[in-house]
Amino acid sequence: MQITITVNGEPRTAEAEPRTLLVHFLRDNLGMKGTHWGCDTSNCGACVVLVDGEPVKSCTMLAAMAEGHEVRTVEGLERDGHLDPVQQGFMEEHGLQCGFCTPGMMLTARALLDSNPNPTDDEIRVAISGQICRCTGYKNIIKSVRWAAEHGEEVTA
Amino acid sequence: MAGTTERPTGFGRLKRKEDPRFIRGQGHYVDDVTLPGMLHGAVLRSPLAHARITSIDTSAAQQHPKVRAVITGKDLEAQGLAWMPTLSADTQAVLATDKVRFQGQEVAFVIADDEYAARDALELIDVDYEPLPVVVDPRTALDAGAPVIRDDKDGKSDNHIFDWEAGSEEECDRVFEDADVTLVTQEIPFQRVHPAPLETCGAVADYDAVTGKLRLWCTTQAPHAHRTLYALVAGLPEHKIQVIAPDIGGGFGNKVPIYPGYVCAIVGSIVTGKPVKWMEDRTENLTSTGFARDYLMRGRIAADRDGKIRALRVDVLADHGAFNATAQPSKYPAGFFHIFTGSYDLEAAYCTVKGVYTNKAPGGVAYRCSFRVTEAAYLVERMVDLLADELEIDPVELRMKNFIKKEQFPYTTRTGWVYDSGDYAATMNEALRIAGYDELRKEQAEKRARGEYMGIGCSFFTETVGAGPKKDMDIAGLGMADGAELRVHPTGKAVLRISVKTQGQGHETTFAQIVAEELGIPPEDVEVVHGDTDQTPFGLGTYGSRSTPVSGAATAMVSRKIRDKARLIASAALEVSPDDLEWERGRWFVKGDPEKGQTIQEAAFAAHGTLTLPEGVEGHLDAEAVYDPPNLTYPCGAYICVVDVDPGTGEVKIRRFIAVDDCGVRINPMIVEGQVHGGLAEGVGIALMQHIAFDDQGNCLSGSFMDYLVPSSMEVPDWELGETVTPSPHHPIGAKGVGESSNVGSPPAVVNAVVDALEPFGVRHVDMPVTPARVWEAIQHGTTRPPQ
């Protein structure tokens, strides 16, 4: 079937089987490899994207279900050549090592900051608790999100 | 040492060079590789732990419209590829021909147009199995009448793999006779765990029949070693094999071995004439690829009443699964387990290790540690705490009393290691200071009086990393030395090519910093090339914290060669003798006339220009080095864990964790701290939740992230770090390696803390993983059943 989804503000259409998961549609049908895949049971969060601004594990959703919705992926974080403060924060605070969990973590952070621009460390912890990072021990991810909260305006300015 | 006389330009908290691509989603992992006409493979796996294969019918799968080929063990047998050698001189089935020997074993390989179709077709393959009795518990593996798992091996009539020993039994016996106190433990298991990097294992094979060239993109921590092994096994000429490890989503030892899926992808590409991608799913990763630990240890420790520890003996039963596929230097079937004497000055030590086959997945990889060092550290640090309890001495005080003293280095242990350097008391004191140890003990006493269960656990570890000296250490016959090549282009910008491969450790940054430090050029001017065997010098790869100790040393040495050559060029350019030149950061200058000099950049241009070079000096500014380490390096650390235990639920909450690491000179402290954080989280995970468990039929009970629990942000505390710096005397920049230390040191600190919390219940030991159920059981009975 033909599936059309708005990804990072642009309508994207591709032919895919009805059973195609959103994560596979993004990666294999649209060639957007920034969204990762890490488990079979929706536990790891490597595949998190924003659907209408909310973090969603794209392995739990059929691509067809995303028709008519706005999907935002890591490729859509940088805008007009400006990094999102979350991206900058992850670099500043060494919030990534292998980088495999990073796209999902950054998108969750973006959604958190959109609804709560100045979260506490505990709120950040809870926000990312459905996602696994095997490299960083989480401390620097939390610091990265905090950095983004504190420096948001100056980066986007 | 660098840093004492001149300020280094290279070392320091440099932001990572690899980050800009990752934060934009532009990392390039194996699963991101897409080639024209690429097909997709999937592996059919055994549902049974031990069974004879009576027939395999692939005809229905072959009929599937999207299937291009189905490969079975029989097909591979015709090519002599049904079995492959492991890294431990054993053999492992690529695709089973006679029997399956663990649940999840590879039985057939389907190649189809897309991954969904390949997986659909797996269900069309009909395999008849005749179930056989299984061996799950290693304690029964050597029983008379136990089913023989490896009857493929000529004359094999039992499940025995090896017996190994280190130290002196005689001396140990003598001290045990003589000592005031001897303490013998029950079995202390280190449960089977899995590294579970977030990216699973996989490969893309692309064989070109015309040129005979095989390109293999692969999740490998050791691309060069893999290339040589493929050449030896498959008979492909080595110069026609290119192994590319692109960005790797974490490794932790899981990506050291060669897996059947890689070989199937290669065969698949040869058979179909198309590139073939194979990526395992999470269940396949957890149930079939390299596990870690699985040691049953029994300890015996001798001491005098005053707290002087005198001897330690350990007897280990090691479960290696169905194929002995541990990845470690050939001479050491139990890895470096004989570092079990830890950080203490003992009179005698002895260990035995017995390896056995069981119907479980093969492996025994060094999961974020040097080979079997984590098991050793756990054992000794539990024993010391048990002894402290017996002698009624504070566990920190007991450690302090028995530490190898600063002035005793280099120190030769009773099992033959030569520790390079350390100041254990200083490292321990720093941890006590950060923790506020005395205050914590006071708080604990008050809480106990109120019926609250707070525990304080300490551990002190010494690791042996950076394998290793060629004379002693090889993997599959390949000496563990690593190469580095450095080219300085005419404009002074440099390209460094290294044999090791980052899986997140940040080599592209830290190795540039080493060159920058040595040559006095900005780290941004150094491009680091790695992970492609056609582009880089030979070396054994990244595991066992060997990148900085071995390859980092090669990088320093090759930089120094460049510096020496630049001196000759400067002498020609400045028309002075090389002896009249002095080095300062980035520049040779004339002694007594500092204005007159030549920078590295100027020397680089001169080396490529028209200057007449001194006799014997070739043009260009390039060099190569191969570093064969004279010794391993010995990082150490003092860890303190504070827990609160809820006696009603058995839940353990880690409230604080203090980690003071001494890894010698720190190239990039930001990256070092990140490595420590990550290792701590994994160590806490191992202590509290990670466990690959089996039922009595050999069914794996931990095949997904629903059952194999790894820590989330909710289980880990806000790590508190500290440092001491004792440079390694034999390493060119004094660095020791750090990527794995905290995973080695943290499990005993957590368990010691939990046991300390449960002391009022008479609990002396709790096995890992310290789950709420196990803690609750300990509270009820004073002890726990060992994990299965």
Ligand code: FES
């Ligand atoms: S891939 Fe693991 S949660 Fe989606």
Ligand code: FES
């Ligand atoms: S950075 Fe590797 S999994 Fe998070």
